[in-house]
Amino acid sequence: MTQTNNNMTVNPDLAMERAKCNFNVLEVTHIFDGGERNTLQRKKIEDVALNSGASKDALGEEHMSPKEKYENAVRKSCIYATMMKNELAELSGLESFGVSSPVIRRTADAFFKEVSPFLLHLGMFVPTIMGQCTPEQQSYWLPRALDMQIIGTYAQTELGHGTFIRGLETTATYDPETEEFVLHSPTLSSYKWWAGGLGKTVNYCIVVAQLYTKGECHGTHPFIVQIRDEDTHVPLPGIKVGEIGPKMGFNTADNGFLGFDHYRIPREHMLMKNAQVLKDGTYVKVARHGKLTYGTMVFVRVVLVNEVAFNLAKASTIAVRYSAIRRQSKPKPDEVEPQILDYVTQQHKLFIAIATAHALQLCSTWLWESFSAVLAQMKGGNTDTLPEFHALSSCLKAISTSDSAHLIEQCRHACGGHGYMISSGIPNLYNFVSATRTYEGDYTVLLLQTARFLVKAYEQAEAKKPLTPTVSYLAHAFSGSRATWDNSPDGIIRSFQALAAGKTAVCVTNMRKRMRAGLSQVDAWEMSTIQLVAAAEAHCRAVIADTYRKEIVRLTANSSPNVKVVMDQLTTLYLYYWALERTGDLLMFTSVSQKDLVDLQIAYEELLLKIRPNAVGLVDAFDLRDELLHSTLGSYDGRVYERLMEEALKSPMNKEPVSDAYSKYLRPMMKGKL
Numbered sequence: 180m181t182q183t184n185n186n187m188t189v190n191p192d193l194a195m196e197r198a199k200c201n202f203n204v205l206e207v208t209h210i211f212d213g214g215e216r217n218t219l220q221r222k223k224i225e226d227v228a229l230n231s232g233a234s235k236d237a238l239g240e241e242h243m244s245p246k247e248k249y250e251n252a253v254r255k256s257c258i259y260a261t262m263m264k265n266e267l268a269e270l271s272g273l274e275s276f277g278v279s280s281p282v283i284r285r286t287a288d289a290f291f292k293e294v295s296p297f298l299l300h301l302g303m304f305v306p307t308i309m310g311q312c313t314p315e316q317q318s319y320w321l322p323r324a325l326d327m328q329i330i331g332t333y334a335q336t337e338l339g340h341g342t343f344i345r346g347l348e349t350t351a352t353y354d355p356e357t358e359e360f361v362l363h364s365p366t367l368s369s370y371k372w373w374a375g376g377l378g379k380t381v382n383y384c385i386v387v388a389q390l391y392t393k394g395e396c397h398g399t400h401p402f403i404v405q406i407r408d409e410d411t412h413v414p415l416p417g418i419k420v421g422e423i424g425p426k427m428g429f430n431t432a433d434n435g436f437l438g439f440d441h442y443r444i445p446r447e448h449m450l451m452k453n454a455q456v457l458k459d460g461t462y463v464k465v466a467r468h469g470k471l472t473y474g475t476m477v478f479v480r481v482v483l484v485n486e487v488a489f490n491l492a493k494a495s496t497i498a499v500r501y502s503a504i505r506r507q508s509k510p511k512p513d514e515v516e517p518q519i520l521d522y523v524t525q526q527h528k529l530f531i532a533i534a535t536a537h538a539l540q541l542c543s544t545w546l547w548e549s550f551s552a553v554l555a556q557m558k559g560g561n562t563d564t565l566p567e568f569h570a571l572s573s574c575l576k577a578i579s580t581s582d583s584a585h586l587i588e589q590c591r592h593a594c595g596g597h598g599y600m601i602s603s604g605i606p607n608l609y610n611f612v613s614a615t616r617t618y619e620g621d622y623t624v625l626l627l628q629t630a631r632f633l634v635k636a637y638e639q640a641e642a643k644k645p646l647t648p649t650v651s652y653l654a655h656a657f658s659g660s661r662a663t664w665d666n667s668p669d670g671i672i673r674s675f676q677a678l679a680a681g682k683t684a685v686c687v688t689n690m691r692k693r694m695r696a697g698l699s700q701v702d703a704w705e706m707s708t709i710q711l712v713a714a715a716e717a718h719c720r721a722v723i724a725d726t727y728r729k730e731i732v733r734l735t736a737n738s739s740p741n742v743k744v745v746m747d748q749l750t751t752l753y754l755y756y757w758a759l760e761r762t763g764d765l766l767m768f769t770s771v772s773q774k775d776l777v778d779l780q781i782a783y784e785e786l787l788l789k790i791r792p793n794a795v796g797l798v799d800a801f802d803l804r805d806e807l808l809h810s811t812l813g814s815y816d817g818r819v820y821e822r823l824m825e826e827a828l829k830s831p832m833n834k835e836p837v838s839d840a841y842s843k844y845l846r847p848m849m850k851g852k853l
């Protein structure tokens with residue numbers, strides 16, 4: 180059944196797939212990693228972090244009680260944090276450990292099937308200190324946080340409000356007598372809720388509260404607040420803190436609640452980069468843009484695009500490898516059962532997942548570079564590019580998380596019944612990624628932020644004013660004719676832009692009509708929000724398609740011919756897939772004909788067949804070690820059935836030949852003695 184490859188026993192179907200792959204897998208790995216240097220660095224980090232075996236558990240997390248799971252996650256977080264401070268810090272070339280390294284973050288996934296209770300410390304607490312403190316505050320807090328002498332989280336959301344930050348109820352009232360802020364939770368709905376690590380792990384947190392001074396409310400501001408004793412870890416007087424209970428995922432992250440009873444903190448604990456309260460209580464606004472206190476959220480939205488691309492790469496690796504070893508049905512009676520990867524419907528489910536992982540990975544790098552440019556400009560006092568960036572990061576966060584969650588679920592469907600096993604790895608990926616659609620700004624809410632920007636840009640285009648780069652296509656929205664359909668990649672991208680422009684135009688027209696009919700601006704906007712969300716989605720798809728195409732052309736300029744071909748096939752597949760998903764829109768806003776769409780469908784199906792021989796090579800190119808996949812179905816060697824059985828035998832239910840439930844309940848019932 181199996182054959183040996185590099186001292187590893189490999190399933191013969193997988194070995195056959197690898198033999199027929201016609202491109203250089205390593206070259207594609209370099210493209211995905213952003214260059215050969217990054218691949219080498221990633222591999223070194225993975226070797227140091229994973230070869231010691233410290234990431235492994237004797238008993239699978241899924242068989243532990245919630246308390247055991249949590250304690251095990253803390254244990255491994257401490258091991259990993261220590262590695263990050265020592266050997267990994269040097270390897271990742273960082274002066275201080277971890278904060279900007281997605282590789283370090285991704286490697287951590289080998290340690291946690293769900294997430295680390297330190298995720299919010301590194302993902303939001305530290306970034307907030309870096310982004311919202313004055314230099315003096317930073318020099319005090321940052322070294323302590325980076326060295327993990329203190330552990331923190333980001334407590335913004337309350338029981339009553341998550342989306343609407345301006346509606347938060349926690350108050351921070353300045354007392355000039357003592358030069359302190361008094362934090363208070365006036366209602367049940369004002370209790371902080373959700374912050375990761377808050378339940379049991381952290382001793383500090385960033386608290387976002389309504390600032391009152393001299394009797395006036397100045398809106399929400401961030402404060403750094405100690406909630407537990409630095410030595411005993413006991414919650415401090417005036418603090419009510421706990422864990423919020425079981426969730427769909429994130430069950431090792433001890434998400435918590437927090438309430439304050441007139442709890443006092445020193446004045447200096449307000450994070451004062453963007454606004455200050457002087458000793459006498461005078462409020463001073465420093466920032467040139469009103470929303471800079473939302474900066475950590477923007478940072479995380481950028482990071483999340485990369486995060487979900489990585490998780491989608493994992494799910495597609497699992498599902499494609501499994502589909503190569505799984506044989507099912509007998510369409511041709513004289514032949515052996517085919518690999519399920521040979522079914523065109525299976526290819527339709529899976530190849531878009533591979534292409535989307537590439538599209539999002541490349542977009543995330545581009546987004547990160549744009550973010551760095553915006554930050555550099557803001558350092559010089561210029562916030563002009565922030566609105567466009569907020570619109571861009573909002574829609575990319577919304578669409579990338581939503582598409583990834585959908586495609587991960589599709590990967591599960593592609594694995595049939597076995598995909599439903601926790602040991603397949605896919606349920607944990609789905610539970611993690613489906614939360615990303617909600618947190619850090621819900622899908623609809625963020626698309627509506629992008630829509631605000633689109634409508635303004637449309638009005639600028641109408642007035643023939645200059646447009647910012649990502650919406651420059653709106654300048655062509657007033658030609659009066661429908662965009663010409665052309666099925667070349669550039670032609671399809673132009674059509675996606677025409678959809679976004681057309682949908683935005685419809686929204687503006689409808690809102691104006693509604694206002695003429697007597698609705699207020701707010702109500703006219705509200706009545707148009709279904710279409711506004713659709714316009715923002717179309718805009719985002721145009722941005723992703725354009726960026727993916729441009730980046731792949733750039734990155735493959737010096738690639739070998741077969742790599743160029745397979746990367747071009749994936750990009751084209753992405754464009755065809757989304758054109759076919761949006762045929763109704765194309766008929767509305769472009770000159771596409773019924774025949775064009777029939778031809779496009781045929782071209783799409785032929786493309787699936789062309790990609791088919793390279794499918795396993797493409798997921799191998801993601802270069803995800805088995806430790807990161809945590810999957811019985813997706814391991815490199817394809818020993819799926821052996822692993823499923825090994826995992827089943829580990830179930831505590833199999834420890835005893837007869838369950839206690841037999842004598843307690845089954846037997847009495849069956850004997851009529853219950």
Ligand SMILES: CCCCCCCC/C=C\CCCCCCCCCCCCCCCC(=O)SCCNC(=O)CCNC(=O)[C@H](O)C(C)(C)COP(=O)(O)OP(=O)(O)OC[C@H]1O[C@@H](n2cnc3c(N)ncnc32)[C@H](O)[C@@H]1OP(=O)(O)O
Nearest residue numbers: 260277278284287295301302342344470473569618619620
């Ligand atoms: C050691 C162990 C191992 C551990 C392993 C880790 C290893 C780590 C290694 C390295 C670390 C690297 C980092 C890792 C990172 C990992 C991933 C991170 C995962 C983190 C997990 C996070 C969990 C979730 C956390 C949260 O959810 S926190 C809470 C988030 N909350 C939200 O997002 C709320 C959403 N709501 C809003 O943003 C706003 O309320 C709103 C919807 C935007 C509306 O705001 P508001 O009402 O104030 O404004 P409007 O009136 O609507 O608009 C007024 C104008 O303002 C503009 N605007 C709004 N927002 C912004 C903005 N952010 N920037 C700029 N402009 C903005 C808006 O457009 C309007 O403009 P106008 O011109 O139209 O008027």
Ligand SMILES: Cc1cc2nc3c(=O)[nH]c(=O)nc-3n(C[C@H](O)[C@H](O)[C@H](O)COP(=O)(O)OP(=O)(O)OC[C@H]3O[C@@H](n4cnc5c(N)ncnc54)[C@H](O)[C@@H]3O)c2cc1C
Nearest residue numbers: 333334335336340341342373374375614617618619620623
């Ligand atoms: C796993 C997880 C971890 C989290 N970690 C943290 C954390 O560490 N720190 C923290 O502060 N928070 C955290 N959160 C909270 C998270 O940020 C919020 O749940 C999220 O921002 C959504 O807000 P909400 O729950 O208030 O949803 P709501 O705003 O109540 O949304 C409910 C529904 O109403 C819709 N809706 C709301 N407002 C509008 C509108 N204006 N227009 C149209 N539709 C609207 C939404 O689209 C959604 O469908 C976490 C959440 C989860 C799930």
